[in-house]
Amino acid sequence: MSSLFGSGAATPDMAARKEQMKQSIQQELAIANAQQLINKINENCFAKCISKPSTSLTSSQETCLSQCMSLYMAAFDQVSRSYVSRISKERGAAPPGIGL
Amino acid sequence: MSAAGIPQLDDASKRELEGFLEQEQAKAKLQASIHELTNTCWNTCITGSISSKFSKSEAQCLENCVDRFLDSSLFIVKQIESQKQQL
Numbered sequence: 001m002s003s004l005f006g007s008g009a010a011t012p013d014m015a016a017r018k019e020q021m022k023q024s025i026q027q028e029l030a031i032a033n034a035q036q037l038i039n040k041i042n043e044n045c046f047a048k049c050i051s052k053p054s055t056s057l058t059s060s061q062e063t064c065l066s067q068c069m070s071l072y073m074a075a076f077d078q079v080s081r082s083y084v085s086r087i088s089k090e091r092g093a094a095p096p097g098i099g100l
Numbered sequence: 101m102s103a104a105g106i107p108q109l110d111d112a113s114k115r116e117l118e119g120f121l122e123q124e125q126a127k128a129k130l131q132a133s134i135h136e137l138t139n140t141c142w143n144t145c146i147t148g149s150i151s152s153k154f155s156k157s158e159a160q161c162l163e164n165c166v167d168r169f170l171d172s173s174l175f176i177v178k179q180i181e182s183q184k185q186q187l
Contacts, residue, residue, distance in 0.1 A: 014113060
């Protein structure tokens with residue numbers, strides 16, 4: 001009934017546990033991915049926007065940071081799209097042995 | 101999640117979870133490459149100061165960046181292979 005993958009023998013209890021494990025794995029991965037993105041944004045936008053750290057962030061530095069954030073995410077998006085489409089192209093007509 | 105639950109899964113479930121884990125690890129690897137590539141392309145292409153949008157040349161550069169990076173990678177591998185053959 002609650003066995004979504006129809007492996008027959010699994011009890012509902014086991015199927016639920018399995019689903020729970022899958023979900024936590026996926027969640028961990030999503031969190032790690034988001035953290036990585038945030039770290040990269042901070043690293044790169046700090047370098048771009050805060051050339052001279054003073055006692056607090058100025059409003060123009062904050063403006064720069066928030067613009068930089070959107071731009072970095074747009075760049076991330078662009079890179080993801082290009083990378084994924086290149087990989088599927090290479091898989092379609094790749095000479096064997098060149099694993100990307 | 102407690103690891104105590106794992107041994108209680110039957111073989112089919114274990115196999116299923118192993119496959120799932122492999123798939124997720126492949127996804128994580130892909131995501132890690134995308135982070136690295138974004139970092140590289142950002143540093144290569146975004147050379148001016150930050151404004152509300154990319155300049156035309158920056159946008160163009162970002163669009164080409166991944167493909168040229170991978171071309172370079174393939175080129176270098178080929179180059180090394182041909183040098184190896186000359187030995």
